[in-house]
Amino acid sequence: MADAQVRPIRIALIGAGTVGSKVASLMLEQAEDLEARSGAPLVLVGVGVKDATKSRPGIPKELITADVPGLLAKDIDIVVEVMGGIEPARTHILDAMSRGISVVTANKELLARDGATLAAAAEKNNVDLYYEASVAGAIPILRPLRESLVGDRVKKILGIVNGTTNYILTKMDETGASFKDALSEAQKLGYAETDPSADVEGKDAAAKAAIVAQLAFHTRVTIDDVYCEGITKVSASDVKAAKEMGFVIKLLAIAERLDDESIVVRVHPAMIPRSHPLASVREAFNAVFVEAEAAGSLMFYGRGAGGAPTASAVLGDLVAVARNRMSGRRGPGESIYADLKVKPVSEAMTSYYISLQVADKPGVLAQISQKIADNNVSIQTVRQDGLENDAQLVIRTHKALEKDLAKTLEDLRNLDAVREISDYMRVEGED
Amino acid sequence: MADAQVRPIRIALIGAGTVGSKVASLMLEQAEDLEARSGAPLVLVGVGVKDATKSRPGIPKELITADVPGLLAKDIDIVVEVMGGIEPARTHILDAMSRGISVVTANKELLARDGATLAAAAEKNNVDLYYEASVAGAIPILRPLRESLVGDRVKKILGIVNGTTNYILTKMDETGASFKDALSEAQKLGYAETDPSADVEGKDAAAKAAIVAQLAFHTRVTIDDVYCEGITKVSASDVKAAKEMGFVIKLLAIAERLDDESIVVRVHPAMIPRSHPLASVREAFNAVFVEAEAAGSLMFYGRGAGGAPTASAVLGDLVAVARNRMSGRRGPGESIYADLKVKPVSEAMTSYYISLQVADKPGVLAQISQKIADNNVSIQTVRQDGLENDAQLVIRTHKALEKDLAKTLEDLRNLDAVREISDYMRVEGED
Numbered sequence: 125m126a127d128a129q130v131r132p133i134r135i136a137l138i139g140a141g142t143v144g145s146k147v148a149s150l151m152l153e154q155a156e157d158l159e160a161r162s163g164a165p166l167v168l169v170g171v172g173v174k175d176a177t178k179s180r181p182g183i184p185k186e187l188i189t190a191d192v193p194g195l196l197a198k199d200i201d202i203v204v205e206v207m208g209g210i211e212p213a214r215t216h217i218l219d220a221m222s223r224g225i226s227v228v229t230a231n232k233e234l235l236a237r238d239g240a241t242l243a244a245a246a247e248k249n250n251v252d253l254y255y256e257a258s259v260a261g262a263i264p265i266l267r268p269l270r271e272s273l274v275g276d277r278v279k280k281i282l283g284i285v286n287g288t289t290n291y292i293l294t295k296m297d298e299t300g301a302s303f304k305d306a307l308s309e310a311q312k313l314g315y316a317e318t319d320p321s322a323d324v325e326g327k328d329a330a331a332k333a334a335i336v337a338q339l340a341f342h343t344r345v346t347i348d349d350v351y352c353e354g355i356t357k358v359s360a361s362d363v364k365a366a367k368e369m370g371f372v373i374k375l376l377a378i379a380e381r382l383d384d385e386s387i388v389v390r391v392h393p394a395m396i397p398r399s400h401p402l403a404s405v406r407e408a409f410n411a412v413f414v415e416a417e418a419a420g421s422l423m424f425y426g427r428g429a430g431g432a433p434t435a436s437a438v439l440g441d442l443v444a445v446a447r448n449r450m451s452g453r454r455g456p457g458e459s460i461y462a463d464l465k466v467k468p469v470s471e472a473m474t475s476y477y478i479s480l481q482v483a484d485k486p487g488v489l490a491q492i493s494q495k496i497a498d499n500n501v502s503i504q505t506v507r508q509d510g511l512e513n514d515a516q517l518v519i520r521t522h523k524a525l526e527k528d529l530a531k532t533l534e535d536l537r538n539l540d541a542v543r544e545i546s547d548y549m550r551v552e553g554e555d
Numbered sequence: 556m557a558d559a560q561v562r563p564i565r566i567a568l569i570g571a572g573t574v575g576s577k578v579a580s581l582m583l584e585q586a587e588d589l590e591a592r593s594g595a596p597l598v599l600v601g602v603g604v605k606d607a608t609k610s611r612p613g614i615p616k617e618l619i620t621a622d623v624p625g626l627l628a629k630d631i632d633i634v635v636e637v638m639g640g641i642e643p644a645r646t647h648i649l650d651a652m653s654r655g656i657s658v659v660t661a662n663k664e665l666l667a668r669d670g671a672t673l674a675a676a677a678e679k680n681n682v683d684l685y686y687e688a689s690v691a692g693a694i695p696i697l698r699p700l701r702e703s704l705v706g707d708r709v710k711k712i713l714g715i716v717n718g719t720t721n722y723i724l725t726k727m728d729e730t731g732a733s734f735k736d737a738l739s740e741a742q743k744l745g746y747a748e749t750d751p752s753a754d755v756e757g758k759d760a761a762a763k764a765a766i767v768a769q770l771a772f773h774t775r776v777t778i779d780d781v782y783c784e785g786i787t788k789v790s791a792s793d794v795k796a797a798k799e800m801g802f803v804i805k806l807l808a809i810a811e812r813l814d815d816e817s818i819v820v821r822v823h824p825a826m827i828p829r830s831h832p833l834a835s836v837r838e839a840f841n842a843v844f845v846e847a848e849a850a851g852s853l854m855f856y857g858r859g860a861g862g863a864p865t866a867s868a869v870l871g872d873l874v875a876v877a878r879n880r881m882s883g884r885r886g887p888g889e890s891i892y893a894d895l896k897v898k899p900v901s902e903a904m905t906s907y908y909i910s911l912q913v914a915d916k917p918g919v920l921a922q923i924s925q926k927i928a929d930n931n932v933s934i935q936t937v938r939q940d941g942l943e944n945d946a947q948l949v950i951r952t953h954k955a956l957e958k959d960l961a962k963t964l965e966d967l968r969n970l971d972a973v974r975e976i977s978d979y980m981r982v983e984g985e986d
Contacts, residue, residue, distance in 0.1 A: 146849070150706070150849060154706070154708065157708070157893075158706060160773070160890075160892040160893070161705050161706075161773070161890060161892075256703060261850075262707075262847075262849070262850035262851060262853060263853060264695070264698075264699040264702075264703030264704070264853075267695075267698060267699065267702060267703050268695040268698065268699065271695075271698060271871060271874075271875055272687060272695030272698050272868065272871040273695070273867065273871060274592050274870075274871050274874040274875070275581070275585075275589060275592075275867060275869070275870020275871045275872075275873055275874045276693075276867040276870060276871065277585065277588070342591070342592070401835070401856060404832070404835055416693075416867060417863075418577070418581060418693070418863040418864065418866055418867035418870070419692075419693035419857065419858065419863070419864050419867035419868070420693060420857065420858040420861075420863065420864050421857060421858070422693060422694060422695075422855075422856065422857035422858075423854070423855075423856040423857065424853075424854075424855060424856075425832060425853065425854040425855075425856065426850065426851065426852060426853035426854065427850065427851045427852070427853075430851075432848075432849040432850070432851065433849065433850050433851050435849055436704065436706060436707040436847060436848075436849035436850035437703065437850070438706070439705075439706020439707060439849070440702060440703040440704060440705050440706045440707065441706075442706055443702075443705045443706050444702055444705070447887055451884050452884075453882050453883075453884055456878055459591075459592060461591040461592075462588075462591070
């Protein structure tokens with residue numbers, strides 16, 4: 125037990141939504157455990173909110189204030205920022221750091237947009253900036269990348285980091301529903317918001333991809349570096365085709381090291397084999413699959429969102445930062461020493477599934493195969509089915525440059541013998 | 556990049572087997588990255604071995620020495636101990652600590668047997684004791700428990716932490732092989748040792764269970780506190796019966812908090828539903844499933860053994876300890892403040908699958924049901940099949956006290972109407 129003479133660690137919470145309320149109530153309920161594990165009592169000094177008149181169940185009324193600068197002036201040691209969004213969160217965080225206050229945040233949007241400013245302020249003021257809760261909720265993924273794998277070389281990361289889209293894709297896979305119907309169901313059940321665009325267009329996943337890639341490759345990555353394609357165009361027939369081939373469609377956040385030591389970071393739907401560990405990540409669960417040179421394949425799985433899981437990650441950081449305060453030092457700061465080149469998605473190596481309707485006459489397959497070969501793409505498998513006067517061709521390519529694959533699609537579309545490219549999708553998780 | 560004036564961190568390695576050789580070669584190959592991430596060059600000063608005349612591929616000859624105390628006297632900062640076993644590993648580690656040297660070890664046997672002595676010496680000499688590699692190889696599980704979940708309350712841990720037995724059980728499940736045949740195959744492929752007893756009798760898993768339980772519950776746990784039952788009695792017919800019911804048999808390391816805030820730690824084979832995330836952990840892979848109050852269900856998956864994966868975990872610890880040295884402090888020490896009571900397996904709550912052959916005559920089912928109820932056990936399902944003059948009964952119980960279940964089995968065995976209890980096994984992962 126901590127010594128009775130130990131000075132308490134004074135905490136200010138900014139934001140009292142789902143996550144903030146849970147953080148506050150867990151801090152009060154588990155005060156004794158948190159004290160024993162931190163080495164000092166953790167005292168919640170106040171909770172900064174936009175509207176102080178609103179009732180906040182579980183948070184004592186006298187702690188609530190709309191005057192955040194006033195709260196930060198109260199000899200605070202650690203600020204927990206869970207209000208989200210760029211402003212005023214950034215101003216509050218920078219204000220706190222300039223006062224020597226360490227920061228725990230779950231703000232993926234701000235970190236992916238302007239992490240450099242926050243990291244520089246943390247460095248300058250010699251304070252901590254911890255943000256485990258910003259990616260994949262309760263799943264410890266940043267700390268393992270930052271610490272456990274720090275002696276290894278990460279090759280590739282494949283993550284399911286958005287629960288809403290994974291829920292929708294799971295329903296489409298299980299029931300054959302259309303995107304629209306699966307989205308409605310997700311909205312009814314509270315898995316998707318009324319305006320679902322940040323989730324279904326992949327922006328939320330892209331912010332997380334930037335944060336994870338920066339840690340994994342010791343290189344500055346912002347959301348502007350991330351290629352982003354959502355799931356709004358995934359159709360019931362795509363899902364069905366994947367199923368028939370033994371695949372499942374997931375929205376993946378992918379960060380990978382290329383042969384020339386550059387990296388590419390991208391978010392898009394992809395087919396993965398049903399035998400892949402990520403394939404069994406269903407409903408609103410998240411998981412991050414990491415391939416490292418010495419460690420091999422690792423996977424981290426759990427709840428990626430929700431008040432309690434996110435609060436668990438926040439409290440883990442809070443105890444770590446409190447321990448650092450106690451020992452008068454800060455944890456490892458930002459690491460971007462490797463400074464690898466971040467290339468656009470056109471330089472990624474990937475493989476495609478392409479389904480096309482073609483005229484069923486002699487020489488068509490030869491013509492198509494030639495066009496594909498002309499673009500430096502090689503065919504892995506091809507299947508042809510009769511379809512009245514037409515034929516359906518299903519082609520799986522080997523890995524090739526994304527830009528060569530895009531050019532291949534364009535060239536195929538321009539062939540007279542090709543009636544339509546019905547479907548195409550990237551394939552991951554096969555190597 | 557580290558300043559040219561920075562004093563190098565001097566490392567001694569003890570043990571040059573599969574793991575030690577890989578640690579040495581990775582340290583040499585990735586010296587630049589390790590320096591950038593640690594903040595100082597990590598210099599391998601020497602490698603202590605029992606037999607200095609043996610050739611060690613990948614380790615420069617001039618680094619090898621049989622004089623470990625002499626090596627430790629060379630102004631060493633960090634010792635990496637990967638020789639394994641109780642002695643002389645313990646003597647070397649305590650010697651190192653008394654000289655102010657921090658320790659990174661993969662020695663599960665020593666930690667589970669005498670972790671208290673090591674922790675006390677680390678405390679007394681103000682040095683670090685890190686041991687991520689001791690459990691589940693490359694999978695970061697100790698650091699997440701120690702740091703990420705430090706603000707949460709762990710309820711239960713279910714782990715597949717022994718690759719040899721998981722390989723054997725996977726083969727039995729896939730091919731219907733007997734334990735003996737699957738073991739032979741594992742030995743041929745190098746997944747099992749010539750003397751497989753530490754693995755198949757559960758001792759290896761029990762040591763890891765003790766280490767994980769101690770961290771999760773902030774309570775001293777040694778291998779003597781762990782109930783241990785291996786897989787040598789798992790038969791092909793057990794595996795088949797599990798399969799028919801939609802279950803799979805795994806050797807589980809289980810640590811759980813009971814309602815009265817005591818804990819039970821146990822290793823034994825158990826049936827788990829095929830839909831459970833642990834069911835798809837196949838071959839020699841490991842995984843640890845954690846249920847925490849706020850975080851919910853988490854799973855950590857990866858390679859649990861082998862030179863490179865274990866070396867990855869060792870290097871992660873090495874960088875962490877090097878950073879601590881640089882900032883002149885130590886990481887969080889042993890946390891056993893909660894001091895929960897560790898109860899014997901008889902106090903665990905579990906449920907059983909029981910298959911018995913009974914006389915096929917009126918009143919037998921009533922008699923058996925009564926006997927089960929008399930022991931405070933309630934039946935979840937029962938299935939009866941005719942079998943010439945006998946009948947086969949397959950009973951699944953609800954959760955009950957292990958000691959009541961054991962008494963139930965004994966009482967059933969003594970009933971005249973019961974010809975034989977063909978099979979019984981604990982069931983996990985259903986709640």
